[in-house]
Amino acid sequence: MSSSPSLQPLYSFDGWVIKNIKLSSDVAVIKIRHDKRHLHQCPFCGQKVGENRRLWQVAKDLPLGTAHLVEIIYEAIQGYCINCKHYSTLIPPGIDHHSRSTTRLMHYVCRLCRFMPADKVPEFLPISSDTARRWDKKILSKYLPEPDFNNLRIILVDEKSIGPHHHYLTVVLNGETGEVLHLAEGKKKESLEAFFNKLTPQQRSDIEAVGMDRSGAYKSVVTKAVPHAAIVYDKFHIVANYNKAIDEVRRSEWHKADEEHKSFIKGQRYNLFRNPENRKPEQTADLNTLLLLNESLFKAYILKDALKVLWTYVYPKSASKYLDKWTTWAKETGLVPLIKFAKGLDRDRKELLAFIRHRITSAKLEAFNATIARIVRRACGYRDLDYLFLKIRQEGNPVLQI
Numbered sequence: 001m002s003s004s005p006s007l008q009p010l011y012s013f014d015g016w017v018i019k020n021i022k023l024s025s026d027v028a029v030i031k032i033r034h035d036k037r038h039l040h041q042c043p044f045c046g047q048k049v050g051e052n053r054r055l056w057q058v059a060k061d062l063p064l065g066t067a068h069l070v071e072i073i074y075e076a077i078q079g080y081c082i083n084c085k086h087y088s089t090l091i092p093p094g095i096d097h098h099s100r101s102t103t104r105l106m107h108y109v110c111r112l113c114r115f116m117p118a119d120k121v122p123e124f125l126p127i128s129s130d131t132a133r134r135w136d137k138k139i140l141s142k143y144l145p146e147p148d149f150n151n152l153r154i155i156l157v158d159e160k161s162i163g164p165h166h167h168y169l170t171v172v173l174n175g176e177t178g179e180v181l182h183l184a185e186g187k188k189k190e191s192l193e194a195f196f197n198k199l200t201p202q203q204r205s206d207i208e209a210v211g212m213d214r215s216g217a218y219k220s221v222v223t224k225a226v227p228h229a230a231i232v233y234d235k236f237h238i239v240a241n242y243n244k245a246i247d248e249v250r251r252s253e254w255h256k257a258d259e260e261h262k263s264f265i266k267g268q269r270y271n272l273f274r275n276p277e278n279r280k281p282e283q284t285a286d287l288n289t290l291l292l293l294n295e296s297l298f299k300a301y302i303l304k305d306a307l308k309v310l311w312t313y314v315y316p317k318s319a320s321k322y323l324d325k326w327t328t329w330a331k332e333t334g335l336v337p338l339i340k341f342a343k344g345l346d347r348d349r350k351e352l353l354a355f356i357r358h359r360i361t362s363a364k365l366e367a368f369n370a371t372i373a374r375i376v377r378r379a380c381g382y383r384d385l386d387y388l389f390l391k392i393r394q395e396g397n398p399v400l401q402i
């Protein structure tokens with residue numbers, strides 16, 4: 001054990017002076033006392049506060065060399081202001097009294113939590129994983145900028161199921177920047193209304209288009225909150241709907257098939273939905289065999305690629321003509337799920353073709369889905385929705401150094 005003045009710059013707290021430092025190979029204890037020249041001013045009125053009592057408190061700090069546990073022992077001075085009749089406690093700057101930690105340690109934990117699950121933090125620092133999560137949340141809520149609702153032109157609305165308990169979340173993104181604007185749990189209608197309630201009339205009138213899936217609940221909320229904005233059903237959701245129709249065809253073909261072909265059809269489910277660039281060569285070979293064996297699936301599959309062409313059009317009129325062609329092809333297959341799907345497209349023609357004018361792409365939504373999956377996997381799910389929202393906003397803010 002020894003006291004060393006050379007460590008002073010590491011433990012300089014304005015208004016406090018080092019009393020002593022005790023070092024062992026794995027623990028460091030730094031005791032600091034209040035400097036009498038440093039006045040206790042009332043945080044409410046600025047007057048000098050009369051001292052009531054002093055308490056020795058402990059705060060954890062960053063590790064020092066091999067010393068895993070570093071504790072700052074400091075004097076906290078409680079006082080009473082006779083001017084404005086408020087109690088206040090004077091503590092060293094850079095210490096979070098309630099968290100019993102230096103703020104620099106909390107910032108460090110926040111940084112670690114960006115790259116590792118909170119459960120791993122105890123392997124690096126002498127704190128529990130619950131404490132790591134609590135500190136991470138506290139720092140993020142203090143320093144992450146609030147979502148920007150100004151000059152929103154395009155927004156994307158989606159429903160997402162997360163975690164083992166399949167909580168349903170309504171997510172609102174800025175369609176241009178990908179920024180997450182809103183995250184709410186519960187019924188679609190109320191969750192989306194809560195977002196629009198946060199906007200000023202000017203912010204609402206800035207919104208030109210809203211991209212979403214074909215859910216009636218979202219549509220009615222948008223029509224009411226921003227009646228001037230165009231509703232756009234985007235490619236991402238339509239293709240997902242179409243995949244469901246293909247799956248219905250696959251299932252009915254499976255029922256018709258003999259035993260030998262049944263297991264083969266069953267195993268091909270995901271190959272039918274994969275984009276060609278995501279398929280391994282053997283998966284492509286299997287898929288081709290399936291399509292040769294089964295004419296209905298072959299047609300449904302060909303029509304999937306043909307459907308995607310719709311979003312390549314530049315002029316609404318040509319796109320409209322192409323949509324007519326596609327729905328005719330789908331109806332001509334005689335396959336019930338495809339006929340139903342084609343009728344749905346006829347019905348939603350306006351919202352579908354709105355894409356051509358507003359060019360809402362689902363890229364931001366897909367990127368968001370990847371982000372949220374990564375965060376939830378890292379954290380093994382999130383029970384605290386506010387914390388999840390902060391973690392998602394942090395991911396969207398790569399330049400921000402906390």
Ligand SMILES: [Zn+2]
Pocket residue numbers: 042043044045046047081082083084085086
């Ligand atoms: Zn006062």
